[in-house]
Amino acid sequence: MFIFLYGVDNFRSLEKLSDLKNKYLEKNGSGTDLSVLDYGEGASVENLSTAFSAQGLFSTKRLVIVKNSMLKGSTEVQKGILTLLKANPDTEKDADTIVIFYENGSPKKNGALYKFLFKAAKRQEFTPLEGTALANWALTFAKTLSTEISFTKNALNMLLAATGSDLNVLSNEINKLVNYKNSGEIVDADVVLLVKSKVDSTMFETIEALASGNKSKALDLFHQQLTKGEDVFYILSMYTYQIRTLLKIGDFYWQGMISAPQIAQASGIHPYVVQKSLSQIRNLSEQKTKQMLRDLAEIDFSAKTGKVDPVLALDTFIVSL
Structure with missing residues (x-):
């Protein structure tokens, strides 16, 4: 089974990848049948071929995580991966072999490997959150840090305007605010003090x-x-x-x-x-x-x-x- 995770919002895509990996490890605790190949760190097509052919010793299920094959892998590497996938058509429908293709951003949509996975994989694109969705995410994230924290409407608007939709930046700023306030309502002055160290x-x-x-x-x-x-x-x-x-x-x-x-x-x-x-x-x-x-x-x-x-x-x- 193929899963394809990609998109500009790499905070949420990485969260999704971690969630899938942790769920696999909960059911297959040994982790011996887990392979992680990062093409930003020199992984090869041969590494992927080996992961496909490996026989599990302690589990019938295998998880192969393929990172940044399109964003970091060369054209030749992408061609090799595509050839390998087409040569193993049963893998696409094999529920015991899960292959997650993870891209830390948005790959080119006209690439052959992208087009193949777009059709063959269960896919999820993570686009930047905006408007109400972004505000709700911020409030929910803050609650995971402290159930006793809330924001005034304008303080939240100031925070989101300062950070934009980059959840890596936004999560760091919320962490600072929650650690500073600990409990109660985060107000305008808190955002001015911490998110912008001083008013411009x-x-x-x-x-x-x-x-x-x-x-x-x-x-x-x-x-x-x-x-x-x-x-x-x-x-x-x-x-x-x-x-x-x-x-x-x-x-x-x-x-x-x-x-x-x-x-x-x-x-x-x-x-x-x-x-x-x-x-x-x-x-x-x-x-x-x-x-x-x-x-x-x-x-x-x-x-x-x-x-x-x-x-x-x-x-x-x-x-x-």
């Missing part, structure tokens, strides 16, 4: 320009971020985070509390952040700050539902202030 100074400058009414500077800084390769949804989430922080500090400032240390103690926000934010708050009213937050929430919803282009919407947001 350009982000802060943009909000400062917005607060002072310098629209041209804010627009220029926004497009600098895009040019640097920042994800527009990450930028949006950081704007939302910073405006929300201004509003929390402003709640005390607009009621007459103007001392940065006092506001820091009352709000639980770091004194440095409070001190830096006060100069912006002096240029903003409570009404305008709340409206900015509502506008950003509307952009986030409309962009994620495909109603608006997020870059154009943020351009309009900046110009309209």
